[in-house]
Amino acid sequence: MKTFAVRNLRLCTKDCLCLYVCPTGAADTENSVIDRQKCIGCGACAQACPSAAISLVPVRMPPQQPKTDGVAAAMGELAKGKVQAENAARTLAARSEGALSQFYKCVALSCRLSAEDALREGGYMLPQSSAVHALLKDIALSGDERAAEIAGRLMAMLPVND
Numbered sequence: 001m002k003t004f005a006v007r008n009l010r011l012c013t014k015d016c017l018c019l020y021v022c023p024t025g026a027a028d029t030e031n032s033v034i035d036r037q038k039c040i041g042c043g044a045c046a047q048a049c050p051s052a053a054i055s056l057v058p059v060r061m062p063p064q065q066p067k068t069d070g071v072a073a074a075m076g077e078l079a080k081g082k083v084q085a086e087n088a089a090r091t092l093a094a095r096s097e098g099a100l101s102q103f104y105k106c107v108a109l110s111c112r113l114s115a116e117d118a119l120r121e122g123g124y125m126l127p128q129s130s131a132v133h134a135l136l137k138d139i140a141l142s143g144d145e146r147a148a149e150i151a152g153r154l155m156a157m158l159p160v161n162d
């Protein structure tokens, strides 16, 4: 499978081994982002990195695992409920103080993570799935110029491959 390297900037401690082992200079860029055009996916940087900051990702992503309508609908309902719970917890956090406020913030975060899990299970796991593209099209038509531009770029970068 053809791959290319990506760097997790939060883990990278900067300017060390990958710069020396990369045969093409792809790892050594001004903005710290590995140059995808130069990367040949050899993996030398990932093996050398002491911080495990580099991963190899496929050039062509696998298709999204198909979901039945029943699963998608159930997961959508679950996600909706979790988002409502998250919003309620955020409201309570804003109205509370100290430890109680922190508690409600944790509840909100937990609900957010559960909603994201449910959405992934419902068919929104991979950005190149048709479900995610339908969502991006909605965002592109939402009237928010910045969001529309980003949605358009994502759709162009990751064509549907269901």
Ligand code: SF4
Pocket: 004, 005, 021, 022, 023, 024, 025, 026, 027, 034, 038, 039, 040, 041, 042, 043, 044, 045, 046
């Ligand atoms: S995978 Fe190979 S070519 Fe790509 S950045 Fe890492 S060392 Fe360089």
Ligand code: SF4
Pocket: 007, 011, 012, 013, 014, 015, 016, 017, 018, 019, 048, 049, 050, 051, 052, 053, 054
């Ligand atoms: S080897 Fe790892 S930690 Fe060092 S510069 Fe490269 S990505 Fe960053």
